[in-house]
Amino acid sequence: MYNFIVNPNSRCGHGLRIWRKLETILRTSGVEYQAFLTEKPGDARTFAAQLTKGCKESSIIIAVGGDGTVNEILDGLSFCGSITLGYIPAGSGNDLARSLKLPKNPVKCLKKILKPKYFKLMDYGVLSYGDGEVSHRRFIVSAGIGMDAAVCHNLLFSKSKGWFHKLHIGRLAYLLIGIKQLSLAKPAKGYILLDGVQKVEFNHVYFISAHIHPYEGGGFKFAPDANFEDGKLTVCMMNNRKKRKLIPVLVCSLLGRKSSNAGIRFYTCGEIAVYMEHPMAVHVDGESCFCQNNIEIQCISKKLRVIV
Numbered sequence: 427m428y429n430f431i432v433n434p435n436s437r438c439g440h441g442l443r444i445w446r447k448l449e450t451i452l453r454t455s456g457v458e459y460q461a462f463l464t465e466k467p468g469d470a471r472t473f474a475a476q477l478t479k480g481c482k483e484s485s486i487i488i489a490v491g492g493d494g495t496v497n498e499i500l501d502g503l504s505f506c507g508s509i510t511l512g513y514i515p516a517g518s519g520n521d522l523a524r525s526l527k528l529p530k531n532p533v534k535c536l537k538k539i540l541k542p543k544y545f546k547l548m549d550y551g552v553l554s555y556g557d558g559e560v561s562h563r564r565f566i567v568s569a570g571i572g573m574d575a576a577v578c579h580n581l582l583f584s585k586s587k588g589w590f591h592k593l594h595i596g597r598l599a600y601l602l603i604g605i606k607q608l609s610l611a612k613p614a615k616g617y618i619l620l621d622g623v624q625k626v627e628f629n630h631v632y633f634i635s636a637h638i639h640p641y642e643g644g645g646f647k648f649a650p651d652a653n654f655e656d657g658k659l660t661v662c663m664m665n666n667r668k669k670r671k672l673i674p675v676l677v678c679s680l681l682g683r684k685s686s687n688a689g690i691r692f693y694t695c696g697e698i699a700v701y702m703e704h705p706m707a708v709h710v711d712g713e714s715c716f717c718q719n720n721i722e723i724q725c726i727s728k729k730l731r732v733i734v
Contacts, residue, residue: 428459433491474502484508492517497711512539519644547728565710572633575707600643657727661693697724
């Protein structure tokens with residue numbers, strides 16, 4: 427049984443158009459399946475929880491949507507039995523699909539899922555935050571605090587977001603809002619603790635992101651060396667007193683190159699704790715976790731079985 431969790435509203439209704447095409451193929455092929463269409467944020471998480479809670483049997487769950495849809499599904503899974511995840515990208519960013527080198531054609535993705543040849547045991551991350559009652563949120567691509575999260579927050583509530591996606595220039599939207607947020611951003615002081623041992627202090631940090639996969643924001647390659655099978659986070663820290671020196675970092679990331687600019691540092695670790703002097707925006711896979719002072723992020727090694 428294939429369980430499809432579909433976000434029909436992804437990329438301004440593109441998800442629904444893709445699903446109608448896929449469902450026609452499923453019906454004619456005689457494949458046993460059931461579909462769950464989301465109506466509001468949180469539905470994909472609820473469906474994933476209902477499908478896997480207390481289940482000792484194997485489950486195949488297929489996400490049809492964007493990175494946010496996959497994020498919710500991952501966050502809702504109960505790893506009681508064997509779970510296999512498939513993904514048919516229908517979002518605006520599709521950073522996970524880019525990293526996994528999935529076909530852009532959704533029909534080809536469906537064929538790979540129905541007749542799978544390759545599987546990967548993939549890492550995922552967990553973000554913990556909150557001063558009183560601690561909240562935990564899984565992520566599959568990246569999590570961050572600071573300017574990159576502020577860009578994600580801005581995009582989530584931007585009135586022009588729909589137009590950018592209809593014109594297929596979602597990455598340009600990220601770049602333009604990124605430049606805007608950079609102009610408004612104020613650097614923070616604080617420190618990070620890597621694997622509970624290595625302490626790194628900073629005075630002018632703009633954002634810190636922890637990656638399972640290289641891409642973020644619809645194709646910005648902030649962590650070129652990230653590997654989803656190594657049990658490690660690749661941490662990218664943008665830190666420089668002169669704000670203008672960070673622009674080349676954004677350009678290199680957009681072009682898919684690793685920046686050698688002094689304004690960016692990279693670290694590899696299994697877990698990281700971040701302590702900021704004042705609250706900053708936080709995101710997981712582009713989804714808002716509000717503003718936080720302190721966060722903790724850890725990598726869960728090779729827990730997720732994915733059709734590639």
